[in-house]
Amino acid sequence: MGYMGCGLGYQVLLLIVSLVVISSGKEIVPAEIENAAITRYGNLPPRVDVWPCPDIESALTASYGNSPWVASLNGKWKFHWSKRPEERPPDFFKTDFDSSMWREISVPSTWEREGYGTPIYSNSKYPFRVDPPRVMGEPKKTFTSYIERNPVGSYLRDFEIPREWNDKRVMLHFAGVSSAMFVWVNGEKIGYSQDSRSPVHFDITDKLRPGKNRLAVEVYKYCDGSYLEDQDFWRLGGIFRDVFVAAIPAAGLWDVYAEPEYDPATGAGKITLHTTPMAGAKPEWDFSVLDDAGAVVAKGEDSASLARVIPWFTEQPKLYSVIVDVKIHGKTIQVFRLPIAFRKMEVRGAELFYNGLPLKIRGVNRHEFDPHTGYVMSGELMRRDLVLMKQANINFVRNAHYPNDPLWYDLCDEMGMMIMDEANVESHGLSYHKRVLPADLPDWTKASVERMESMVIRARQHPSVVMWSLGNEAGYGSAFMEMRRACHAADPEKRLIQYADMNLAADLDSQTYPDIEWLKKHVKGEASRKGEHGEESNEVQHGSYPSGRPFLMNEYAHGMGNSLGNFQDYWDLINSEPILCGGFIWDWVDQALYRNRSDPEAGFYYGGDFGDIPNDGNFCINGLIGADRIPHPHYQEVKKSLSTVRFRRSQA
Structure with missing residues (x-):
């Protein structure tokens, strides 16, 4: 099937959206922002994150975003920030709009670290009034969103297309935008997209002009998709990953x-x-x-x-x-x-095998985080993380809790780090161990399946990706069975699937924060399945017990404060029991922002230090290493306990 069979559907959807807006009177936000049935339009299907080149010679040295047929749009853009949608400049996308008085912002970046708006750190509390799919309801007066109801960033950039691309289709690529955006080229609407952590592509060929072209992007911090992005992290807005245009032959x-x-x-x-x-x-x-x-x-x-x-x-x-x-x-x-690369991960009975050998997952959960910029990470910092991980005998990373920057996968391929890639689906504040959202709801199921497909198709080429996750702390329901089916359809390799909130949809069992005594009972098939806080489970959620499948701790060993004192006890048990295949420590790096990003010596800010409400204080400080990448003492404990070299006293 060709890639461009979405034109008629896009036009029909635009008409429907227009009718909704007209019938509802004056719009405060566009209808798409609070409609779970509309996740994107005008976009192209997902694809691999490798872009083509004109010949073999250039292909041999090309990399993501670096090709003769790729032109970066990163850099300085004209920018206007509004704390509420009704204050945004509604006509800024028009070609005659005068932005000469606007400031500039770097792309990629997050608004809050560039001086616009308030960073909010929350573990599971939604930062807006909970009323799905709406995000514009009036919250408590103490909430940051009472004033900053739904910040909007308006971006403008002029660009030109190389003449040698004239006979090709030209694609516009956004690698990550938080959390929803509308796009115009030369005053004409191209489309809409949400899902902060997956790329989106638009074919802009027919909207281009010779010489200078104008790109306008309107970004909303919150949309209905934000209900599926309730991860334990800083809530930031903006275009935070690469933007570029790419050429593809129409006959290719x-x-x-x-x-x-x-x-x-x-x-x-x-x-x-x-x-x-x-x-x-x-x-x-x-x-x-x-x-x-x-x-x-x-x-x-x-x-x-x-x-x-x-x-x-x-x-x-x-x-x-x-x-x-x-x-x-x-x-x-x-x-x-x-x-x-050639590798094979498989379940044999109650044990996990990799390339024919029993595997113990010595893993960590990792957020993408830089204390200067928030979500925006350089290749140098990613490489630094990988070096520190390998020095600590870590062999596996769970991308917690969303698809990562494409460069991360390239580095993991190169340096030898296994990845569990996790769909950008978490509704912790509503659904943890519950059947609420996405559960069995058609619109939310569709959105979750799209997120799964985007992740799998983009990352399936990477050798480092050896396992998928359906998401995190989003409860259970038929949506996850649909995500499983979509994953298998998009991944001919049929890599293993993990999901702790609904083991029935996965290929192995997993559970969050089991203690050692529980694990000892589980090995014997005598444990009672419970959630992290004692939540009851059922067969619809996890299937019959015991299942006889390998058991994985998707999160354990919470690395906060003076922690990990019993870490060796976990690994003595894991190494002695084949059914226990290891786990992922929570977590890798402290999510602390520099108080002054130009002066690290001024110290760190945590939740609440920006006046952000709601917040979870310093609960973002769970890392084996500090935000400045200096290891904490418990990093050394992990390094010793995860060592694969052991000594035994001679019996002679």
Whole structure:
């Protein structure tokens, strides 16, 4: 199926939205902001985060956002911030709008760290009045959102398209925007999108003009999608990941995925290519498999077999590349370089295996966090995190609790760090261990499934991604069974699925913060399934007990204050019991913001220090390392307990 079969539906949806707005009188916010049935329109289907190049030579050195056919729009944008939607400049997107008096803001960035509005740290309390799908109701007068009801950022940027792109389709890419946005090009609306942590793409070819073009983006801090983004973190707004334009030949491929298979028993590998052409396109293609030295080790058109491959381990992250050469009448029109590795994670009875060997997950939960910028992380800081993790014998990261910046996956592929990629679905303040939202509700199910599909299709090419999660602390219901089905449809590898709030939808059991005595009972099949705070469970939620499946602690060993004193006791038990496959420490890094981002010596701010209400104080300080990346004492405890080298006293 071609990628552009959404034009008519988009026009119909715009008409419906317009009628809703007209019938409701004067709008305070656009109808889309408080309508759970409208999650995005005008956008293209999800795709891999690898962009094509014009030839093999450029493809060999290309990376995410770095290609002859990619032009960054990062940098300084004209900007206006409004604390309430009714105060926003409604016509700013028009081509004759005068923004000469506006200030500038960096993209990517978060508003609050650039001096606009108030950062809010909340574990599970929603920062606005809870009335789904509405976010504009009047909250308590003490709430920050009583004044800053739903801040809006209005962005403007002029750009030009390279002349050599004139015969191609031009895509506009946003990697992350919190939390909803409308987009215009040259005064014409392109579309709408929510889901802060997944990319969105728009085809803007037909709206472009020769020379200078104007891009306008209107961002809302809260929308109905914010009910699915109730994670334990700072609530910040803005365009916080990369923005760029990219060129794709109309006769080429929109998406391509090289599926690896690995047989640990024989050491054999296989690659199967999955392709999505552009609308109406019928290209040809073939591919070559290169090892890490650049030597061709296999070739094929739709598949290729390798008699012997070197598997990808965290200690030896052996990477291959698949070079997909797309042609028309034998002439190359685009080339993709896809990262690939051979590895296999599987459940055998009650035990978890990786590449044919029993696996213990020595994991951490990790938020994307920089004390200067909030959500915006540099590649240098990501690499620093990975070095510290590997020095502490950590082999697995749970992306808590949303898909991460694309560069993170590239670095984990390269440096050898397994990833559990987690859908951006959490409704903790409403649904934890409950059947409330998304539960069985059609609109919220649709939104959750879309978030799952976006994550899987974008990240499925990365060797480091070996497990998926349906989300975090969002309760249970049929929505999660639908997410499971969507995950399998989008991932031919059928990677394992985890979800602690509904084990029935997962491939292994998991539970949050079980203590050691409970684990000892569970090993014998004699425990009683309970939530973190004693919440009752049922078979609809978790299935029959005991299940006989591997058991994973998705969160444990809360790293706050003088903590982790019994960490070695956990690992003595985990190492002695095959059914216990390990877990993810909460969490990796303190979420503390610098009081003065230009002067780290001035110290940190926590929840409430900005006058933010509601807040959870210093509950954001749970890391093994500080926000400044200086390890805490319990980092050393983790390093020692997770060591894979052990000594035994000789019996001689």
